[in-house]
Every structure is written in C-alpha cells, then in structure tokens.
Amino acid sequence: MDAELVIVGAGPAGLAAAEIASVHGLNVIVLDEQTKPGGQIFRQPPEGFRVHSWMPDSIYREGKSVLASASTRKNIRWLLGSTVLGTFAAGSNGENSNRIKVVVDTGVLIEEIQTEHLIFATGCHDMAAAFPGWNLPGVMATGGIQAFVKSQQIVPGERFLFVGTHPLQLIVADQVCQAGGHVVGVVFAQQFKRMLSIIRNPFTMLRFSGKFLFLAKTLYRLRNAGVPVSFQESLVRANGDLQVSSIDIASISLDGIVQKNESRRVEADRLGVCYNFLVSSELARQSGAECEWSSQAGGWIVRHNQWMQSSVPGISVAGEVTGVAGADAALEEGRLAALGVLLKKGVLGSTAAARLAEPVRRRLSNINAFAGLLRELSYPGNLLNQLLSDETNICKCEGITAGDIKKALAENSCISSGSAVKLISRTGMGLCQGRYCNYPLTKAIAEYREASENEVGPFTAQFPVKPVLIKKITHKPDEPA
C-alpha cells in the first residue's frame, strides 16, 4: 500500500491537514486508533448510534464542519481502528531513499504503508497526577469521563468529584450534570484571584469573548445545579478498598503548601483528575524527530519549522504534539502542515503557499496567545510534587514508587538520563510504555541532579510504540491470520 501523504491521527490537526491536501488533489491515507474520525475532542458516538444534539455549543462549530467535510472527500482513505507501531526508512541510497515505511497494526494484521510525506497529528492525553490512591479503580482522567459521556452516551458513575487546575473540569462537570449525573464538587488548586487576574484585562476578555462566554455559561449552570466549586484546595489521597469510595481534600496556604494534616473527606465513587495534558510524541520520537522539553506545554514537544516540518525529512507534525494549545490551534497547524507538504511536492509554488498560509498564521498567532494564557493558568507547578509520598507509584504499570526512583538515583551517581533510570529501575517498561511516568520522572531526575530537563532527555521511544501480539509481527503474509 502507498499514498502521497500519510496522516497519523484523525483529530482536528489531522482532519484539517487531510482536507487541504485532498482538495489540492493528493491521495491521502488517514490512520487512527479510534473507529471513527474526530480525535478525542470530537470523539463520535459508536457506529449505529444516533445522538440528536451532539456537541451543540458554537465553539465546536468549526471543528465539526472540518470533520464533516473531510469525511466526504473521495481521495482520503481512512484506516481506522488501526495502531501505528512505528516508522522506518524504506530504503538506503537507492531510489527509495526518500520513502518512509509506516508499520500499522490494523487489528488483524500488520500492514506496511509507503509514503514520501508523513504528518504526525498524534495529539495528547491527560496528565496523570501521582498521589496516594491514584491507581484505584474509579479514579479517572477527566478527559476519559468526558469521552464516556459525549461518545458512549453513559454517565460512568454515581457521585463525581473533579479535582485539578484545568478549566476542562468545569466543562466535564457540566456535561455530567446535564446527562443526569451527580457532581459533588469541582476543586481548583488556584486562588480564585489568580484566575480572575488573567481575565481581568478587558482587552483579553474582548479578544477571546467566545471562550469566556462559554466558560461563564458553564459556571452559571453548575451553580444553578448546586455544584460546589472551590478554589485553593488540593486532593491529598483517594481512599477505598477495591475501588475509590472517598477523597481527602486539603486547603493550600498562600505560599502554595498543601495543608495535608487538615483535610476534609468527600464521599465519591468517581474522581476526575484534571491538571494538564501531555503530548503524544512517541511516534515522532521513534521516527527520530528532535524534541525539546516544555513543562507547561506537555513534556517532550516536537521541534518544527514554519511549515511544521520536523527534523526528519518528510515528517511533519501538527496539533498538540507541538505543544498543547487546543483544537483551534490544531486545526490551523494541520492546515499549515498540509500547505508545507504541497509546497515541498511542488503542487503549490512558494508564492501561492505563502499567500494561503498567511491568514492561517495570523489566526494561529491569535489562538496561541489564548493557549499561552490557558497554559499559564492551568500549570500545576510544584503542587504535584507535594502529593507524592515515597510509597506512591510513579510508574503505575511496573509498580515503581517515588522512593524506588530516589534510591536508584542515590545508589547510581553516574546515571542522569531518563533512559538510564528506566533501564535500572524498570520505570516506563510496562504496558503504557512510559506515557504517564516519563513526565514526572523527567522532572524528578532534573530536580535531583540539578540538571535541566533537556539534559535528562526523554525515554528512547522504541518500535513498537504500543504493545502488539508477537504472533502478528511474526506472521507471514501468505499464511492465514
């Protein structure tokens, strides 16, 4: 199988890129693990479901229209329910030297796609805060709770508590309420004053009035539903035997210290954790793309030039993987990445490409100004550090605790890279392949060794970037699966 352009990820960035590229006549393959396009933000209900008023708010209008228009393009081939395991150079020095081989688990078989142009629009996932009890069933990523409500059309619990720093938790709490669920509280770590200080500037308010109006409406509905929204508080631990049954909450002092000894207990069977998001840059890193660290924008973000091209020839990036900035930024970056591919292929001349890119860049710079505010507002800083005890799992898959990491660093004074700590401690070797522990581990090593995160470096991303049955890899094409 081959294609003129392969796009990994059918979220806003991938959809926008696919739309532009296909309009200019390219044959495009779009891959996604989900069974329908839309990504996490526009995660559609399953096949055969009909939802009469799906994501009705006006802030979703543009994304939904791109989704609808890309879905009808004839020259886009969708490989959904497919997991990309990695990429390789297709040949060396010969005529295939520009070609990239994309290895895909389509569910039954491993398939290879060859292309000269690849866009990674692999998005992001919820940051997992590590605190005592964070692995109990019933503790969930707030984005995960939201996907149950908006896609699967189920309220996945009885009593919900949301804790974190990101305004998304207001939106999800509201969606749970509207769907008939019971929300017992939304807890923000920030001071209310600090949140206000960002929006107090009337110019900011005016510039992003749609977003603020949406949040204000959400807050108003929550207040009407009697949901307590509190500020300057943090979770301390989740309690429960087989699953979570209560959560301890404590206030945060003015100098930012969690008052763990004066906690209050909240009964809930679902805890939504909502601090920030981490970029899904594993595939880009496995492909050799250079990354750099950003604490606020999601960890190991992928470097790119003004046409969204990464350090690897033929591989571009778009959307959250370049730094978490939301769906609107992802749409624009997807468009830019596609224009970059069209320019490189010679479909567009440099004048035409620049002319088409100009309004995209203008919108993107405006959106990025808002994204920057949101990142600053939501960044939990050293709060998450305070929640860790020595017995808390950093690596949930392998059961490696914060204490184990400290011990490994103390006993091995010569190791200071993320990958070395992984080898010596097994942190990041489990089923999720370090997607949740790499961020806190990078910060922990940097702090312990008094080094920068870029000196610590990310885990080396290996093929396959997600677990796959070995029999699929060893299976020969002429044998039945």
Added chain:
Amino acid sequence: MNKRIFIGVERPAKVPIEINGDLTETYLNESLATALLAFGITVFNRNRQGDCRGPYCNMGTCFECLVGIQQSRPGEEKTEKAEKDERVEKVQWVRACMTPVTEGLSVVVGDSVDTLNNSSIRGRHGR
C-alpha cells in the same frame, strides 16, 4: 449506578455477550468498557502486583482497562480440565475502552481474574 443516556439517543439492537460465563446482552458497537460499567463493574482486572485496576484514560493510552476475551471454539468437546487449560491459554488481553461490543463476545473481567492474569502475563514476563 452507571447510567446510559437515553434522551435524544438511538442505539443499535442489543446483542448477546458473556461476562464471566454469564449470558447477558448489551448494545452492539458500544465499547466493552461502557458495557461493563453499565453492569456496575468498576474493577476490570488485577495487575501483576495484585492491585485492582479499572478504566483511567478511556482512549487507549493507559492500558489499565485490560480484560480477557475468550476465543470460543464452538463444536469442540473438551474434558473439564482441558477446557480450563484452553480458557487460560486462549484468553487474549484487550483494552476494554478500544473494543467495540460484537455479538457473542465472551469476556473475563473483575477483581478475581488475577489467576488468569498471573498465568498469562506474569508467567511470561517474569519478575
């Protein structure tokens, strides 16, 4: 309890599935994680450390919602022991959040599946 949303939502027909050997039915194409939550199941597995785990990310990233899918072989007659071995051998671990419900799906799930979990995961990876 977990509540499906019915107002303004049309679903496909229900299909039979098997949960821990009990025959029941749920909606075609909804995720297995949804079906299990709707039946009130929050604990999906015990991991290699013996800890209970359930859905976390609901997007295929965290691998916390693993459940066993039994590959049924209709028509084959087995002794009780052979059938038990077969069950252990033929269980395939899948992410419940990424697995759409299909007719006749047979799933092993819950806080008591640690034996299966240990034999099929701990035994192979070692620790």
